[in-house]
Amino acid sequence: MLDHPRSLAEARPLSSGTLLPVELHGLSLEAGGRRLIDGVDLAVEDPGISVIMGPNGAGKSLLLRLMHGLIAPTEGTILWAGTPMNGQIRRRQAMVFQKPVLLRRTAVANIAYALGLRGVARSERGSRAFQALELAGLERHACTPARILSGGEQQRLCLARALSLDPEVLFLDEPTASLDPASSLAIERLLVNAKHRGIKVIVVTHDVGQARRLAQDVIFLHHGRLIEHQPAPRFFEQPESDAACAFMAGGLVL
Amino acid sequence: MLDLAEAFPAALRQIAILDPQLIEIIALSLRVTLTAVAIATVIGFAVGGILAVYRFPGRGALAATLSALMGLPPVVAGLFIYLLLSNAGPLGVLQLLYTPQAMIIVQVILVIPIVAALTRQTCADLLEEYREQLHSLGASSALIVTTLLWDGRYRLITAVLAGFGRAIAEVGAVMIVGGNIDHVTRTMTTAIALETSKGNIALALALGMILLAIALAINMALMGITRLASHFAYA
Amino acid sequence: MAGAFGRRDVLRLASAAFALLALATPVSQAANDFIILQSTTSTQNSGLFEHILPLFTKKTGIEVRVVAVGTGQALKNAEKGDGDVVLVHSEPDEEKFVADGWGVKRYPVMYNDFIIVGPAADPAKIAGIKQAPEALKKIAEAQAPFASRADDSGTHKAELELWQQAAVNPKASSGSWYLETGSGMGATLNTAAGKQAYALTDRGTWLAFANKDDFKFLVEGDAKLFNQYGVILVNPAKHPNVKAKEGQAFIDWLTGPEGQAAIASYKIDGQQLFFPNARPQS
Numbered sequence: 001m002l003d004h005p006r007s008l009a010e011a012r013p014l015s016s017g018t019l020l021p022v023e024l025h026g027l028s029l030e031a032g033g034r035r036l037i038d039g040v041d042l043a044v045e046d047p048g049i050s051v052i053m054g055p056n057g058a059g060k061s062l063l064l065r066l067m068h069g070l071i072a073p074t075e076g077t078i079l080w081a082g083t084p085m086n087g088q089i090r091r092r093q094a095m096v097f098q099k100p101v102l103l104r105r106t107a108v109a110n111i112a113y114a115l116g117l118r119g120v121a122r123s124e125r126g127s128r129a130f131q132a133l134e135l136a137g138l139e140r141h142a143c144t145p146a147r148i149l150s151g152g153e154q155q156r157l158c159l160a161r162a163l164s165l166d167p168e169v170l171f172l173d174e175p176t177a178s179l180d181p182a183s184s185l186a187i188e189r190l191l192v193n194a195k196h197r198g199i200k201v202i203v204v205t206h207d208v209g210q211a212r213r214l215a216q217d218v219i220f221l222h223h224g225r226l227i228e229h230q231p232a233p234r235f236f237e238q239p240e241s242d243a244a245c246a247f248m249a250g251g252l253v254l
Numbered sequence: 255m256l257d258l259a260e261a262f263p264a265a266l267r268q269i270a271i272l273d274p275q276l277i278e279i280i281a282l283s284l285r286v287t288l289t290a291v292a293i294a295t296v297i298g299f300a301v302g303g304i305l306a307v308y309r310f311p312g313r314g315a316l317a318a319t320l321s322a323l324m325g326l327p328p329v330v331a332g333l334f335i336y337l338l339l340s341n342a343g344p345l346g347v348l349q350l351l352y353t354p355q356a357m358i359i360v361q362v363i364l365v366i367p368i369v370a371a372l373t374r375q376t377c378a379d380l381l382e383e384y385r386e387q388l389h390s391l392g393a394s395s396a397l398i399v400t401t402l403l404w405d406g407r408y409r410l411i412t413a414v415l416a417g418f419g420r421a422i423a424e425v426g427a428v429m430i431v432g433g434n435i436d437h438v439t440r441t442m443t444t445a446i447a448l449e450t451s452k453g454n455i456a457l458a459l460a461l462g463m464i465l466l467a468i469a470l471a472i473n474m475a476l477m478g479i480t481r482l483a484s485h486f487a488y489a
Numbered sequence: 490m491a492g493a494f495g496r497r498d499v500l501r502l503a504s505a506a507f508a509l510l511a512l513a514t515p516v517s518q519a520a521n522d523f524i525i526l527q528s529t530t531s532t533q534n535s536g537l538f539e540h541i542l543p544l545f546t547k548k549t550g551i552e553v554r555v556v557a558v559g560t561g562q563a564l565k566n567a568e569k570g571d572g573d574v575v576l577v578h579s580e581p582d583e584e585k586f587v588a589d590g591w592g593v594k595r596y597p598v599m600y601n602d603f604i605i606v607g608p609a610a611d612p613a614k615i616a617g618i619k620q621a622p623e624a625l626k627k628i629a630e631a632q633a634p635f636a637s638r639a640d641d642s643g644t645h646k647a648e649l650e651l652w653q654q655a656a657v658n659p660k661a662s663s664g665s666w667y668l669e670t671g672s673g674m675g676a677t678l679n680t681a682a683g684k685q686a687y688a689l690t691d692r693g694t695w696l697a698f699a700n701k702d703d704f705k706f707l708v709e710g711d712a713k714l715f716n717q718y719g720v721i722l723v724n725p726a727k728h729p730n731v732k733a734k735e736g737q738a739f740i741d742w743l744t745g746p747e748g749q750a751a752i753a754s755y756k757i758d759g760q761q762l763f764f765p766n767a768r769p770q771s
Contacts, residue, residue: 065386068390070386070389070390087392090390090392091392093390094390094391095387095390097386097387101383101384101386101387103384103401103405104405104406104407104486104487105405113401114391117391117392117393117397118392145486145487147486147487148486148487165391340566340569340570340571341569341570341571341728341730342568342569342570342571342728343569346570346730347730349730351571352525352554352556352571433525433554433556434556434557435554435555435556436539436554436555438554450675450676450679451530451534451672451673451674451675451676451679452534452675452697452698452699453675453678453679453698453699453700453701454699455699455700
């Protein structure tokens with residue numbers, strides 16, 4: 001449960017590893033003369049699943065990429081447990097994108113590839129990859145060319161790959177946007193499982209129902225600005241901002 | 255002029271008897287071109303991959319130059335190498351003129367732009383798809399190059415075959431640097447040129463048909479590979 | 490196929506490439522003694538080399554590698570040191586070659602003759618004319634097609650000499666009835682056959698040529714059609730890479746009794762093509 005964003009000095013020891021809390025200070029991203037992310041101040045402390053929501057074009061995906069270090073901000077800083085974002089920190093995180101990105105190899109080879117990047121010995125890669133496949137229920141497809149799998153299976157594979165890296169933070173950008181309900185359910189189960197294993201999950205979603213099912217706290221963005229950051233029950237019951245109210249009511253938020 | 259209808263049976267007869275000189279010429283052609291393609295492939299893959307992945311000043315100009323060099327007239331490349339390897343030229347001490355090595359060198363020069371340009375294109379296309387994910391996974395630029403090369407393997411094979419096709423069929427460059435010396439540097443294409451000039455149309459045609467058969471075999475291999483690739487969604 | 494394509498795989502690929510490269514190097518590089526002979530396409534197309542060179546190699550173990558281009562190019566190549574011996578047929582150019590220091594000494598070797606060939610229909614009616622320049626004059630007057638090598642070769646130079654003697658400037662009609670092919674003898678004959686044109690050719694190439702169509706000898710026997718060959722060792726003082734010893738051995742053989750006999754024994758359809766005329770060595 002989150003009352004107010006605490007300052008670093010008052011931070012209590014957290015169970016999800018040493019990367020939290022993450023603090024964004026005055027984060028801005030400008031491109032083509034437009035401010036896509038505008039002065040975001042945000043702190044995420046607790047373990048559990050944080051959900052980022054907002055209308056299209058609010059900057060949710062960009063915020064995710066900034067936090068994962070894929071893009072550099074124009075202004076502001078991102079601190080992970082007090083350390084500015086760097087390559088080493090990124091290697092302790094993982095990300096799943098909206099469209100599954102898989103190499104032109106078998107399913108197990110895709111996971112083994114990622115493990116190889118993390119320095120896992122060649123002899124171990126196969127077994128660990130297989131374990132990851134089992135966790136996602138894909139062990140039957142181990143030797144299938146990854147790109148032949150269905151959309152839902154591919155996304156589960158991407159998630160399995162991400163989880164095989166033992167990340168401390170897991171980012172997901174609308175992971176079930178184009179999936180059927182059964183696949184979405186499978187993905188959500190894996191996320192809850194990850195949460196229980198102590199992985200911090202930050203997921204962008206459009207799906208209000210999904211947000212209700214998963215969220216511990218909700219980060220609401222609009223026009224690149226942070227509008228609200230609330231514990232989930234409070235947000236869903238009574239959003240503070242007009243924009244959030246309109247969004248939850250299902251209207252088009254301009 | 256020898257009637258086309260007469261020439262074909264005569265040519266087939268030449269092939270059927272498996273003339274040892276014919277075999278020698280075919281063997282030399284294959285040896286020179288296969289070696290050249292192997293070398294050009296290693297270099298071309300590296301250059302193409304690096305161009306696609308790394309950012310450095312002049313990168314765009316280099317990519318454009320490579321594409322332009324794909325159309326380099328072989329005889330111009332031949333002339334250039336000839337001037338280098340001639341005893342009056344800077345590399346004369348190597349005594350490479352009129353040897354199969356010189357022919358390999360000039361074919362390498364002709365094939366590298368094709369392989370490199372197609373490799374660059376393939377890797378650039380793949381990179382668009384993979385870039386963010388590979389960045390997220392933490393792959394270094396060098397590893398990204400090798401990853402793209404492997405993942406693009408089917409498309410790259412077609413690039414190599416394109417290079418092979420260009421090399422095996424060219425005559426101008428190998429004529430100039432090889433000298434078309436009997437038993438030493440006479441390939442299928444230079445032999446065709448010579449036999450035609452001697453009016454030995456039947457033999458020239460026989461060689462031409464074999465060359466055509468090789469080109470056909472390459473293209474069928476190409477089709478087979480691309481079909482296999484799509485089957486596995488590896489294209 | 491699992492796993493990343495790492496450095497190890499690149500190394501394996503590179504070593505495979507180097508192995509292939511090593512395969513490409515001929516094993517017999519050192520074992521072979523050879524010289525490079527810059528000569529002309531007409532001589533090669535006549536088939537003379539296939540006849541006499543094996544005899545030389547059998548005797549001395551020295552292989553002779555022939556690079557066949559036009560006379561002009563053969564001499565140019567030799568000036569650059571890209572050959573050990575030259576064998577061409579254009580005396581003034583050969584003398585200049587030696588005078589300029591590129592060659593050591595010119596030895597006459599053999600002669601053959603040129604003939605004018607043309608379609609059986611013979612539109613310019615030159616069959617049987619004894620004087621070659623007269624025949625050319627009639628061709629010019631009739632504006633009958635004539636295929637010229639136009640490639641700075643010995644044959645070409647001889648042809649131009651004959652036009653001069655006929656007081657005709659064929660170049661003015663280049664592209665209409667005077668066809669300048671810029672090619673070797675065989676290619677020019679192909680063009681002549683295709684265009685039903687007259688051509689000046691050496692007897693050797695003509696007899697060996699397999700694409701004669703219905704062409705015939707029309708003019709032969711004129712002393713002006715005489716074609717003398719000379720052989721020269723490329724000057725090792727100018728190009729140290731020249732194999733002077735082997736080259737001179739070849740010249741000695743060629744101008745000596747065995748080489749001369751070999752030349753004389755070469756026949757096509759019972760006709761002797763080349764007539765040895767080396768001066769006896771002192």
